[in-house]
């Protein structure tokens with residue numbers, strides 16, 4: 001496909017040739033130059049044109065296309081609202097997914113309810129699709145809890161902050177699924193930076209050796225805080241799978257249809273007992289790493305601008321409009337729904353209660369523990385000694 | 393006069409700069425330490441001045457960072473590796489404990505592994521999970537490692553250079569919530585030895601022992617206690633492995649009472665060891681059992697509860713009251 005080929009080449013050039021940071025990589029280019037030009041699976045171009053791919057055909061209904069648009073719009077709005085709430089001091093921190101909506105919505109829409117997801121800490125779009133109430137995602141960032149939802153009610157595990165850890169949990173879970181003879185799949189989300197962690201390599205090893213029904217979904221958003229993807233790997237990430245003995249594919253992470261199609265193929269493969277697969281969604285972190293980060297220290301504006309032209313939502317909207325699949329009433333309705341979601345999130349965060357002091361001692365052990373009981377009692381007694389003065 | 397006022401973070405930065413200027417074998421490595429200058433800016437500007445070969449942005453892999461630092465040290469370099477936050481040292485824990493700590497002994501003293509591991513640690517900055525922990529006891533327990541923590545700018549400046557000069561592996565715990573506190577740094581001073589404790593405030597009624605972030609809290613507690621007519625001595629341990637028990641013993645022999653304060657959980661923590669040793673050394677001088685104030689046997693709580701979890705003035709003074717009541 002010429003369209004894909006062009007896209008692949010231009011993205012490759014971009015990642016290898018911008019700015020100072022690439023110059024060190026350039027000097028030592030020999031290691032990478034031998035590898036094949038990365039194939040980038042694309043089904044919807046940045047101009048909103050549908051293109052075909054021999055391996056990943058997909059024929060979504062107009063209803064499904066509108067659904068993907070709605071998911072991405074609501075997720076983006078939720079994310080923007082959370083960023084604003086952090087700026088207003090309501091959240092301690094926020095990790096924005098801006099720019100990664102297609103990768104998350106596309107991949108998550110490929111899953112069945114009984115599939116299980118192990119996210120990192122930026123998977124707000126995946127959480128949305130899994131049916132996790134978005135307000136639950138904010139407790140951790142506000143500092144009132146370390147999780148905020150029951151992982152089993154939506155088969156969406158807790159956010160994991162230690163980089164890469166969850167890929168092993170996903171693999172183990174998938175090993176259990178296989179032992180049970182179930183035909184569901186497990187998806188582990190992680191970043192390009194995480195791909196350097198030993199845990200991720202060990203997850204690949206276990207998944208391959210035990211033929212575990214797990215899909216490794218790497219959102220390569222080009223940056224791990226200040227470090228560019230080429231600081232993590234000298235070969236395209238998806239190519240690493242081959243060394244472990246399972247297939248890897250790179251998909252245009254800003255193309256929701258391609259992400260949907262490729263993830264669908266990967267989970268179906270896993271479900272049918274063919275083992276793991278690595279999907280590298282080639283995308284971009286449009287904002288800062290988190291609200292604590294200052295990307296101007298290490299990243300040039302032009303880079304972001306180039307990626308804005310590939311905006312995942314815009315291209316789907318162009319398609320919807322061009323093919324007359326969405327009228328003004330629909331688009332307006334989504335906007336209204338976004339406003340309502342933003343308001344709901346704002347209200348929920350502002351009224352989110354602080355945890356009770358004694359929550360410190362809750363759930364430390366499932367079966368209880370004498371030392372915790374003792375410390376709880378001592379601390380309660382200590383607090384009670386203040387009560388006359390600080391009666392609330 | 394070479395003394396200037398600067399925040400603790402800046403003192404660390406100046407110290408690293410000085411160490412790199414003095415010794416071309418000193419390397420700085422870690423995640424985001426280069427262009428970004430580290431998430432706390434401790435390595436700010438170093439890559440610009442010393443280049444990418446000496447200030448090395450590493451892949452996101454802690455076991456890799458420490459494992460390769462060991463190799464670099466075996467080759468004659470003096471790597472200063474940054475672990476971005478306390479809770480992220482554990483992927484490297486295996487390398488630190490099974491390899492770094494033991495290599496000198498295993499080689500019958502024939503090889504040295506002068507690796508410094510910088511860890512911004514402890515709480516009080518309202519961070520999310522894994523960004524506020526105090527794992528020092530887990531390292532102090534391991535023979536072959538030395539563990540230190542500065543509590544002020546001057547110590548930050550001098551202890552960092554001394555840690556880098558040390559031929560032993562040093563885990564350098566940086567009290568992140570004190571990064572922005574300003575203090576005098578005399579760059580021409582002659583510093584005391586790295587592992588000595590310092591009497592930070594003289595007093596006669598009771599000794600408060602602390603290190604890192606809790607020293608400031610203890611000094612504030614001593615000030616508050618003085619208003620109530622109590623004279624507290626504050627000992628800044630500065631080093632958690634080894635611990636300068638002689639200085640502490642002298643203080644306790646004078647005051648007869650000891651309260652140890654740290655953020656880490658009390659159970660099997662640094663304070664437990666201090667309580668045991670001081671009880672052995674000062675049994676006949678003690679007027680009260682050695683008390684400990686610290687974290688609970690519970691995961692570090694979410695940010696909105698950390699003020700409850702962390703020892704503050706009230707909890708320190710409560711322990712002081714209890715010790716004085718004996």
Ligand SMILES: Cc1ncc(C[n+]2csc(CCOP(=O)(O)OP(=O)(O)O)c2C)c(N)n1
Nearest residue numbers: 161162163191192193194223224225476480
């Ligand atoms: C083990 C570990 N080391 C360091 C960190 C600090 N840290 C948090 S996010 C991050 C960058 C992660 O980059 P990537 O995996 O590409 O994911 P992204 O944030 O870009 O989505 C780092 C270094 C961490 N959370 N865990």
